[in-house]
Amino acid sequence: MFPSPSGAGLHVGHPLGYIASDIYSRYKRLKGFNVLHPMGYDAFGLPAEQYAIQTGQHPDVTTKKNIARYREQLDKIGFCYDWDREIRTCEPDYYKWTQWAFIQMFNHYFNTKLQKAQPIELLINSFETSGTEGIQASCTEELQFTAPEWKSKSEKEQQETLLNYRIAYLADLKVNWCTALGTVLANDEVSDGLSVRGGYPVEQRVMRQWSLRVSAYAQRLLDGLNTLEWTDSLTETQKNWIGRSEGAELRFDIKDQDYNFEVFTTRADTIFGVTFMVLAPESELVKQLTIPDQALEVENYLDATKKRTERERIADRRVTGVFSGSYAINPVSGTEIPVWISDYVLAGYGTGAIMAVPAHDSRDYAFAKYFNLPIIPLIEGCDVSEESFDAKEGIMMNSGFLNGWTVKEAIQKAKDYIAEKQLGRLKVNFRLRDAIFSRQRYWGEPFPVYYKDEMPYMLDESRLPLELPVIDKFLPTEKGEPPLGRAKDWHTEDNFPLELCTMPGFAGSSAYYLRYMDPQNKTALVSAEANQYWRNVDLYIGGTEHATGHLIYSRFWNKFLYDLGLVCEDEPFKKLINQGMIQGRSNFVYRIKDSNTFVSLNLKDQYDTTQIHVDVNIVSNDVLDIERFKNWNPEYKNAEFILEDGKYHCGWAVEKMSKSMYNVVNPDDIVEKYGADTLRLYEMFLGPLEQSKPWDTNGIDGVHRFLKRLWSLFYKNNTLLVNNEKPSAEELKVLHKTIRKITFDIENFSYNTSVSAFMICVNELYTLKCTKKSILEPLVILLAPFAPHVAEELYRVLGNNETVCDAAFPICNEEYLKESIVKYPISFNGKVRFMIDLPADMSKEEVEKIAMANDQTEKFLEGKAPKKIIVVLGKIVNIVL
RNA sequence: GCCCGGAUGGUGGAAUGGUAGACACGAAGGACUUAAAAUCCUUUGGCUUCACGGCUGUGCGGGUUCAAGUCCCGCUUCGGGUACCA
Numbered sequence: 014m015f016p017s018p019s020g021a022g023l024h025v026g027h028p029l030g031y032i033a034s035d036i037y038s039r040y041k042r043l044k045g046f047n048v049l050h051p052m053g054y055d056a057f058g059l060p061a062e063q064y065a066i067q068t069g070q071h072p073d074v075t076t077k078k079n080i081a082r083y084r085e086q087l088d089k090i091g092f093c094y095d096w097d098r099e100i101r102t103c104e105p106d107y108y109k110w111t112q113w114a115f116i117q118m119f120n121h122y123f124n125t126k127l128q129k130a131q132p133i134e135l136l137i138n139s140f141e142t143s144g145t146e147g148i149q150a151s152c153t154e155e156l157q158f159t160a161p162e163w164k165s166k167s168e169k170e171q172q173e174t175l176l177n178y179r180i181a182y183l184a185d186l187k188v189n190w191c192t193a194l195g196t197v198l199a200n201d202e203v204s205d206g207l208s209v210r211g212g213y214p215v216e217q218r219v220m221r222q223w224s225l226r227v228s229a230y231a232q233r234l235l236d237g238l239n240t241l242e243w244t245d246s247l248t249e250t251q252k253n254w255i256g257r258s259e260g261a262e263l264r265f266d267i268k269d270q271d272y273n274f275e276v277f278t279t280r281a282d283t284i285f286g287v288t289f290m291v292l293a294p295e296s297e298l299v300k301q302l303t304i305p306d307q308a309l310e311v312e313n314y315l316d317a318t319k320k321r322t323e324r325e326r327i328a329d330r331r332v333t334g335v336f337s338g339s340y341a342i343n344p345v346s347g348t349e350i351p352v353w354i355s356d357y358v359l360a361g362y363g364t365g366a367i368m369a370v371p372a373h374d375s376r377d378y379a380f381a382k383y384f385n386l387p388i389i390p391l392i393e394g395c396d397v398s399e400e401s402f403d404a405k406e407g408i409m410m411n412s413g414f415l416n417g418w419t420v421k422e423a424i425q426k427a428k429d430y431i432a433e434k435q436l437g438r439l440k441v442n443f444r445l446r447d448a449i450f451s452r453q454r455y456w457g458e459p460f461p462v463y464y465k466d467e468m469p470y471m472l473d474e475s476r477l478p479l480e481l482p483v484i485d486k487f488l489p490t491e492k493g494e495p496p497l498g499r500a501k502d503w504h505t506e507d508n509f510p511l512e513l514c515t516m517p518g519f520a521g522s523s524a525y526y527l528r529y530m531d532p533q534n535k536t537a538l539v540s541a542e543a544n545q546y547w548r549n550v551d552l553y554i555g556g557t558e559h560a561t562g563h564l565i566y567s568r569f570w571n572k573f574l575y576d577l578g579l580v581c582e583d584e585p586f587k588k589l590i591n592q593g594m595i596q597g598r599s600n601f602v603y604r605i606k607d608s609n610t611f612v613s614l615n616l617k618d619q620y621d622t623t624q625i626h627v628d629v630n631i632v633s634n635d636v637l638d639i640e641r642f643k644n645w646n647p648e649y650k651n652a653e654f655i656l657e658d659g660k661y662h663c664g665w666a667v668e669k670m671s672k673s674m675y676n677v678v679n680p681d682d683i684v685e686k687y688g689a690d691t692l693r694l695y696e697m698f699l700g701p702l703e704q705s706k707p708w709d710t711n712g713i714d715g716v717h718r719f720l721k722r723l724w725s726l727f728y729k730n731n732t733l734l735v736n737n738e739k740p741s742a743e744e745l746k747v748l749h750k751t752i753r754k755i756t757f758d759i760e761n762f763s764y765n766t767s768v769s770a771f772m773i774c775v776n777e778l779y780t781l782k783c784t785k786k787s788i789l790e791p792l793v794i795l796l797a798p799f800a801p802h803v804a805e806e807l808y809r810v811l812g813n814n815e816t817v818c819d820a821a822f823p824i825c826n827e828e829y830l831k832e833s834i835v836k837y838p839i840s841f842n843g844k845v846r847f848m849i850d851l852p853a854d855m856s857k858e859e860v861e862k863i864a865m866a867n868d869q870t871e872k873f874l875e876g877k878a879p880k881k882i883i884v885v886l887g888k889i890v891n892i893v894l
Numbered sequence: 895g896c897c898c899g900g901a902u903g904g905u906g907g908a909a910u911g912g913u914a915g916a917c918a919c920g921a922a923g924g925a926c927u928u929a930a931a932a933u934c935c936u937u938u939g940g941c942u943u944c945a946c947g948g949c950u951g952u953g954c955g956g957g958u959u960c961a962a963g964u965c966c967c968g969c970u971u972c973g974g975g976u977a978c979c980a
Contacts, residue, residue, distance in 0.1 A: 769917035
C-alpha cells in the first residue's frame, strides 16, 4: 500500500483495500507464510505544493503532519503493517534511488532487436566503427550518419545526438502545458484537455523536457499482460492505452516536386479509394508542401488552430481545413490527389500525415462531405450516400488487382504488394507515448543533472542524494524559471548549473515495492538476496485510476531494472485486484420555499420545496435527528418541521463522497462508536470487493450485533462459560462447514460472504448453546484476520499466552461434513413440488423408484405417464411429463 | 462512437446449470422492563386464499436444456475507461 497523504485525512472509502489486504496477510501468516505487508507514503506531489503556495508553509511540514494524521487513523483500524519497512518518497534516503534509476536510464538505450536496454557505450562503439549503419535502437528521430561523420562531431553535437537514443532523454517535444499549475503534465495526467488534478485547462506547447522512452517497451508491456493475473477490464484498458496497430507505411511522391512523404495506414486495401491526403497542422511537411498561392490561407489556418486549446478542439467537432496547393501521386494507381491540412490529423501519431479514404473512414467522410471531395466506394454493395462504411468486411471493387477479394485478404495482398514493389514498408505503430518527466515545480525529486555547454550530464553516483534546496517561495522566479531557480548555490562545485525542474509524482511511486524488500539498504535500491527472496508483489490491491499511469510506469521501470539484471522478475505485480470505489450516500431535507419549515420526504410533493444536503452524520436510517439539525447551522436554529409518524424522513442519493455533499464519513468516528473490528467487518460486508458501492452506515448494527453475540458464547453476566466438554457431531459440523467456507472465501477474496458465514456459524452455535473450547478456539483463530482485536482478547481468555497471530489456521475435516440423509427436492417439469429425505448413499435407480412410489407423486402426475425421469445424485429429481 | 462491467425484495447483497432471495439492514408484531435502551422470539418478494395451497417473479424479447438469475442471440438502461490513434 502506498497512499498519497492528503490534508483531509482518510475517509471511510480509503481503508477498504487496506482491510482486504490486511485480512489476506493475516490469513497467510496463520497459514505459516512469512508475509511482507508494508505501508509507505507517496509523499511528493502537486497537492502538498499547492497547499504550501497558499499558506506559505513548507510542503515538508504539511506532508509530515498529514502522514502523522494518516498513521494515527491507520493505527486505529488495527493493520498488521511492518512499520520497520515504512518508506516515504520525499525522504533523501529513498529518493536517492529514484535519482539513481534516472541516471541508469540516461546511460542506457533500448536495443530493438534484443528488446532490452543496453549500455549507451555499446551504441557509441557502433557509431565509432560504422555510424548508424545496422544499429537497432529506439529513438526519437531516425538519424543517418557515418563513422567519420560521428567522429567529426563536436562533444556538444555528439551529446545532442545521443539524447536521441537514451532511455531518459532531453528533447524538444510537444508537451501538455498547464498554465494554472505552472507545469507540464504526462498524458495520463490529462483528461479531456483538463488536468486530472484540479481540472485546469491544458494546452500543447513545444518545450525542451526530460522524457522516459516508455514507448520502446510497448511490445513487452503488451506481451507481459498475458502472464499476469489481472482482471480482464484492466488488461484491456492497458492494451488500449498501449494501442498496438499493424499496418504499412506508404510513400507518396509529390507532383512536380522532388519530394515525398510517408503515411501510416492499417487499411492498405483501400489504397484505390484515396481521394485526398491530410497533414497535421503541426507537421513539418506543411511548410514544404504549401505552394505560394496558398501560403496566406494556410498561415491563417495554422494561426487559428494554434489559438484553440486541446479542449476546444475536442468540444467543437466542426470540420476545418485548408488546401496546401500540392498534389500527391497515388503510388499504386498513379492518380493525382490533393494534399490538405486539417487538425483532425494528429502530429504525434504515425507520420503526422494520412491518406484519406472517405468511403471507409468516418472522419475522412465528414471532411470529404464538407469540402466536396470525391468519395469512391470500394466494397460491393456498400451504401456511402449517408455515411462511410467502416467495417472490415465485404468484397473489394474499384480496386484494380484487389477486386474480388475479401477485405481481410485484400489487406494482406496490398501489404505484400507494397513490400514487393518497395513502395513503403510494413510497420507496427503504438499509441503509447513517451512519458514527460520534467515538472516545473518544487516538491519533487531534483534531477541529478548539471549542464555544461547546454548539454546535460549526470552527477556522479557518489553525489547522491542530491537534496532539495531551501528556497524562499514556492513560486516561479521573475524570469519564469521553475521554483528551484530561487535556490542559492544551485550548481556543482565546478559551477555548472543544476537542472531546475523536478521529477513528477510517478517517479517515486514506480519502484517503491522493491524498496519495501530492503528499506534500509545504503548501497543499493534492493539487495539481490532480498529481491530473490521476495521476488515480486504477490497481491496488489488498488483502484482502477492507476490503470494507465502508475501501473504502466511501474511495469516499465521494473522491466528496465530487469534488463540491467538488478531485479529477478520481469513483472512487478503478479496478481492485482481493483477494489471498487466507495461512493457517498447523501441525505436531503426539503425546505418549503421562502420559509424555515422543513417537510418530511413523503409529504414534500404537497409543497413547493427546495432540496438541501444535510450532514449524513446527524441522520440515522434516513431519519433526521432534529435537535442536532437545529444546532448544525445557526440558520436552522428556529426551523420548524412537518413530520410523518412523528419522524422526519430524509431523501437520499448516491454521489461522490465529498465535503460539499456533507456525506463524508470518517473511520475514526465509526471506530469510536463501534470499535475497529466492527468497521473492518462492515467494510467487507458491504459487498464484493471489486464492486463500487455507496457507503451507508445503516446496517452497521448488524455486524456489531454479531460480535456481541459471539461474545455471549463466552460470557454471561461477566462469567466465563467456556468448558472442555467434548463437542457433538452437530457442533463439529457447524465449525468445519465454516472453516471450509472461510478458507475458500479468503482464497477467492470473497470477504462479504465470509462475514455472512461467520454470522451463520455464530447463530447456529448460539442455538446449540455451544460453549465448548474445542469449537470456540478454532472459530476465534478463523475470525482473527477479520476482527483481530476481539479475536486476540478471546484467544487469551481461552488460556493462551501467545498472540493469536502465531496460531495455526484451522483445517477443515471433511469427515465431519458427511451427510447421511439428503433432502431430495422432487420436481415436475422443473417445478419443485415436495421434498423427501433419502439416505445419501442411495443409488440412482433406488432414488427414482422411491420418488415414483411416493403418494404425492401420483397427485402431480395427474394420471400421465412420465416421459423421462432425471435423478442427479445428492441434488434433485426431475420428472418430465 | 468504440471497449469493458453491471441490472435480483423497501435497502446492501447471496446463489459449482439443480429448492431464487442466504446473511444483514429496515419494517411489523410480541416477550422482558415502571419506562427506555439493550437483549430475545415471530413474520416479512408480489398477487391470491379463512386456511391447506395456488399463481407469479432475477431489466426487456427470443433461443439452448429434463432444468436458466446463471449459457447463446438481439435490445433497453446504468456505471467505468477511452476518444479524432488513420
